Amino acid sequence: MFQSEMISSMNRGLQTSENRSLALRPGQMFQGMITKLYPGQTAQLQAGNMTLTAQLEAQLETGRQYWFRVQAGDGMPRLQVMEQVRSNPQGDQQQSQRSQILQQLGLQAGGPHEQLLRHFQQTSQPFTQTDLASGARLLQQSGLPAHHSLQLISRLVNEQLPLTRETFQALAALQHPQSMGETMHALHESLAQSSSGGNESRGLQQILGSLLQQTNSSKQIEPVRQLFNALLTGENSVRTQAEQVLRETGIMRAKESAEQFFSRIQAEAVKPENRAPMQQTFPQLFQGQSGNQVFNAMKPANVFTMLMNAAGPDQPEGLTQMLRLINPDTAPQQVFEQLDRLMQQRNHSASPLLQMIHEQQTDRELLFLQRGQGQDTAQLRMFLQQLGLQHEHDLRIGLNDLQQSREAGQRIETLKGQLLHFLQNQANQTPQTIQQAEFLLQRLTGFQIASQEQQHPVQHLLFQVPFKFGEQYSDITMQWEGKRTKEGYLDEDHCRIMFYLELAAIRDTMVDVQIQNRVVSLTIFNQMEKPEQLQRMFEPILAKRLEETGYKLSSVRWKQPDNTPANDNNNPDVQTEKRKRQNYKGVDVRI
Known part of the structure; x- marks a missing residue:
């Protein structure tokens, strides 16, 4: 809300x-x-x-x-x-x-x-x-x-x-309180479970899976994937380190070898009680054949490899389902949290492997916020393109430009384009699935309207990024205010960015980021008391990260607003700001 x-x-x-x-x-x-x-x-x-x-x-x-x-x-x-x-x-x-x-x-x-x-x-x-x-x-x-x-x-x-x-x-x-992230996840699940989907459903399901995977807040699933890959293909020393970490996170049992681990997964995969969730998560493994018969005839390591390949980067739920299969008594989130704690330990005996995973994790998170150079497209920029906030503009660039884009491999399928195609061919779809698709299309169009080009030099962009915190999807609303460079990029040196979050622990939060000459000042608005200890702990890390990307941290302030936005009619400061905004300079007219 x-x-x-x-x-x-x-x-x-x-x-x-x-x-x-x-x-x-x-x-x-x-x-x-x-x-x-x-x-x-x-x-x-x-x-x-x-x-x-x-x-x-x-x-x-x-x-x-x-x-x-x-x-x-x-x-x-x-x-x-x-x-x-x-x-x-x-x-x-x-x-x-x-x-x-x-x-x-x-x-x-x-x-x-x-x-x-x-x-x-x-x-x-x-x-x-x-x-x-x-x-x-x-x-x-x-x-x-x-x-x-x-x-x-x-x-x-x-x-x-x-x-x-x-x-x-x-x-x-x-203005609807419905979460965009939760709706994207629910629609992705509905399409995965539907047996009547054609190319339209598969295209929409694929781009939803890709977007949801990108917006996993800490990419918690990726370190597990890297550990599994190290267990399968790593050299002896790397494999030993991976086994140690997997035991400490509870994925592997104590004194369990890799071969015993693979055999246990194979045995769990063919159990009758696991057939329904397995078929739902890995439908491609059950098309036209019995998954149990195939798994029984394969070597345990090959079964594990097949499951890993089916749980690709655009199917994060696949790897999560594997964790539930391996240890049904432990929630996947507990595994993620334990692995994150191990990656923070510098004196861990498996430190080389954990350090490598942690660095790759950090690089992916930084890439999401940075603009790429040359042919490399920034992950955040790519994400916004995949949403389709410029869908109509892309349609107007002409057939020649589209042909050139195809030849250069730059054609990007967008969520809005897939939603339009899906809703035009919605035969045999459930009313709930259609309603979810319509809401996402309307939300994307609303952001386009809110971010339309202004006639004055200052431009405003408003968009929402679904993020996954733990097992729950949430939305991060972002507003960017500033000018564009001559090349058409957003001016990174002089701008203002506002983030609106609903967090599990500290609830409603607004972060106001103001940048002048690459000097950054942050103001955090939250109803709770200022967490002095956390700020002392994380402010140096924030300053270092900003410095690595060419920015300098000036200040971090914490403010407790007197009124929520719903009650701004009673807030004199808000009313003063509204009067300033509505101040009219005057115009001559003839009556």
Whole structure:
């Protein structure tokens, strides 16, 4: 829930004050009040939080509300007073005016039309007849609470986005508390269990598996894979070290040799009670033949090798299932934690092997955050490309460019492209699977809308990365703010990055990273008390890691916010910031 509230708050704050100015278009209507009269037939007009300087060509009274319509013309916009909208002294003045406007526009009085018009009136938001008609239709179709729907429609109108069901649902998906990581995992599992999937299902399942594997927070499964590989193919000394570590983590039993270990796995794999989970995790081993018969006829080491090959990098659940098979009484997470502790021991007798695994682990984690050089693409950058946040742009580059990309081996299948293809060919799929795919597609489209190119130099990017902490998938919401270089890359020297996390131990957390001339200052917002000991322990490590990548750590601050984003209406600091954002510099118009 925390991240959905933060995303909603970020969406409202993505635009700067320049982008929040009143952009009037012909045909729009809005309500405003004359606040001051000046010599020379000029006046000050108040429309919500925005103040306009206007040239009067009609006798208007100070302190009165008027309805205005924007007229077409060159130069500064011209406003016409809607004389037909008059007050009714014997009834509700505001409701009377709304009824008159709906009657003039040929729209039905009452219902969603009047509800949306009342919202536009209260917020002094300019709108057109089409905005009102299309917005009312969305309001009627929406299953969200009315105030959420009205806010979403206002944003669509304000940013001149299409008032369609697709754009509405995309923005609504950003505010939904459903976890993107959990949905990706659930959809991947549903596709793996489905017996009716074609090429569309397999393509979607493959890219989901690849993305989920990349976002395993500490790549906990990979050190186990390396130990198994060392046990299979390592030299005698390396194999001995691997056996020792596997015994200490509980994967191998005490005094159990590698051959006995392989035989035990073979025996477990052919047990009747293990057939269902094995067939579910390794369906490719059970196609058109009996897995038990095949396993019985093979040497134990070959069975182990086959399982290892089936549990490839894009199938992390396969190796986890092997750990459950080896020792059903020990949770895989306990194995991961014990192995991580062993890798931190510098005086361990198997130190050379553990040190090598630990260094490779660190390199993979750093690669996820660094941009590659030349033909090497950074893992984070590749991950965002695989999500498909530039899917439509890639479709517009033309057939020639696509052909060149194929020839260069640069064609990247995207999650959004696979989701679109899957939903267009969704025969024989369960409603739950379709719903999960639709939510992911809407969430990705919502991030694209939120990160659309801005007209001013500062650009904002908003996206979400699913991460796995232990056995639980969570989401890391990231907002990047800065400029692009001439080459089109994000400026790494001057930018601001915000991370929004929901962590198991310290709960809701926001990390604000500000970078100027490659000098980094961090501010961590969390409701808990500052962990002084942990900060003293990890701050030098953070400074060293940043220095290795060309950055200098300036400061790390811990702040406890007074209010959560859900209660920001009661926070004077937040309200002051909102007023700053909504401050309007003024524009000359003719009435």
